[in-house]
Amino acid sequence: MKTQLLPATPAPSRSGQNGLPSTPRAPRSGSHGSGPGRGRFARQHRQRMLQADLLTVIAWASVAAAVALWLADGGASAVSSPAALFTAVGIVAGLAGMDLVLLMLLLVARIPFIDRTVGHDRALEFHRKLGKPSLYLLLAHGLFIAVGYGMAEGLDPISESIALWTLVPDMWLAFVSMALFIAVVATSLVAVRRRFPYEFWYVVHLLTYAAVGTSLPHQFSVGGLFAEGTWQRWYWLAICTATGVALLYYRVIQPLVATSRHQLTVSRVTGVAHGVVNIEMTGRELGRLAGAGGRFFVWRFLAPGLWWHPHPFSLSAEPAVYGPDGTGTLRITVRNLGRGSAQLARLRPGTKVALEGPYGVFSTAARSRDKVVLIGAGIGITPLRALLETTPFAPGQATVLLRGHTEQELYLKAEILELCRQRGARLFHLTGPRARRNSTTWLPDEAVQNGYSLPSYVPDLADADVYICGPARWAGNVIADARAAGVRPDQIHHERFDW
Incomplete structure (x- = not known):
């Protein structure tokens, strides 16, 4: 084993040492991290923890608000029979399930407040955890509605479902939506995900937007909860619209603006070690990316066969700015871990680069x-x-x-x-x-x-x-x-x- 140690103050390296303490040292007694320190980062830490608590409160409050829509409409007072009870449970399950779906979409919208508070990976983790509960609630919604309506009309659940599909406007879209939700959740299972390349999983996941879109019409055309002129209708429209706008802006518009602003171009690719290369890029207004060390970007190299493939890489050096308009260079370091990353070693100078980010809290902000x-x-x-x-x-x-x-x-x-x-x-x-x-x-x-x-x-x-x-x-x-x-x-x- 060869190790190297530098002293705590700037000084020449002392090569040839084993770099280990002369005897193993345990942590000092009483220094087990009882709480944030009193240094310059303590206030930042407390603020971030408060923001995380706020996000948790907002998430739970949104689910409670969805159920409150039904209660405010007098839903509980209408439960006067077993059929009405089943129907009520189905409506509440549908409201809660759809609210969780909207929360899932917001968690992957890469909203800066969420990303800088909990981090990109934790947001994705929460997103995945909500997948099964939202699907179960939506399945319960369909089942209990079919049972409740069927009991009221003297039909079994299957016959009632067929009647809803064929006779009720927009209801067939709800069945299509349910099938799409099942497909998305099924492909998210770890055992299934590992059998397919990322691109297949990503395309299937785009069906989430189709699933949400096809689920909306029947929510506003069936039943009286979201009838025209009700405040419940305006509230539901507002949260659905806000979710859609957030996705469009942060996942589409903002990356396009960043790509246009920075005008990144590959300047050179140099070897670091076997299978590892530095990719250097030049661009404009790179001062805006200063301090992003540790955070990652999603890169798309606009070359044949590569433009559609996203690569999440962190910067390996702070952007170097040398021009009055922020012209400078930045660098990522890439290791050959598969066909996609292997192709990057053959990038040609002059290749245009699209970017998204920076994302995550692997930075001083944490x-x-x-x-x-x-x-x-x-x-x-x-x-x-x-x-x-x-x-x-x-x-x-x-x-x-x-x-x-x-x-x-x-x-x-x-x-x-x-x-x-x-x-x-x-x-x-x-x-x-x-x-x-x-x-x-x-x-x-x-x-x-x-x-x-x-x-x-x-x-x-x-x-x-x-x-x-x-x-x-x-x-x-x-x-x-x-x-x-x-x-x-x-x-x-x-x-x-x-x-």
Whole structure:
């Protein structure tokens, strides 16, 4: 194992050391992260937590408001028979289910307030969690309505469903909508998702918009809850319209505006290591993207066979601005992880680039402490390099740990070394094979054999923000170690780019 350590203040590198403390050091007693520090980031952290609570309140309030629409219309007073009870349950289930669908759409609309509060990955996680409950509620809506109407008319649920399809205007669209919702939720299951490429899953997911669109007509044409002239109708129209406008603006219009504003063009592609390249781009008004280190963009390279494929990559360096109009360069670092990313190594200079973002909270915006620890492995090292360049800290308040099987896997290590020298950050290179007999460790085998753990490198870990970027299983092991060392969940920052 070869490791390297830089002292806490800027000084020449001391090569040839093993870089480990002379004896393993445990976390200091009483430093188990009892709450946000009193430094410059404490107020930012409290504000972000309040915003997260506000989003939770708004979400629950929207579901309650959907049910209140029915109650305000005298729905409860109309429950005077078993048939009316079934119908009432169906109506309430439909209102709640549709409200959850609208919440799901807002979570993937990439609204800045949501993205900067909970992060892109957590928004997607909540989106997925709402999928099954919304589908179950919509299925319950259809079933209970068919049973309730059927009991009132002396028909069985199947006969009533056929009658609704054939005799009631717009009702056939509701059945189409239900089939589309089932298809979308089914393809979202992990076991199903892994069988298909991202592009197939993405196209199927576009059916969500068709499902919502085909579900709306019968909501306004059947029953009296949303009859013309009622405030319930205006409320429902308003939230549906607001959801549609948010999706259109943040998913379509804003990326088009950003692409037009920055006029990005590939300037050169250079090798970093085997299967890893830097893609440098020139553009305009790049000062607007300053401070985005750690956050990711969605890139589309407008070349034959590539323009339709989105690539979520973080910047690997802060944009360099040198012109009066914000003209400058920016860079991403890409590893060959499949056919899509392999094609990027062959990009030609002059290729136009469309972009969306930046997204996520893997940035200074998530800080809660003055001290910071950056832990990266493989291509996950590259976003940390950009974050290290921009996030504020005093000399001695930052520690960087880079993990790789070999020195060649510590991508951009020379740049990170120079940044650590300039800014006074401790740097550890942790290389070597992982311990074979311990599937939960992320450290090299030699470090484990010598009894070292994460707090051995960062004794004050529990009083720091910890940024982790790397393969999912590896990152999970690092997170477990950090939690065992007393780091609070809100101090751990790890953003996934999975779908």
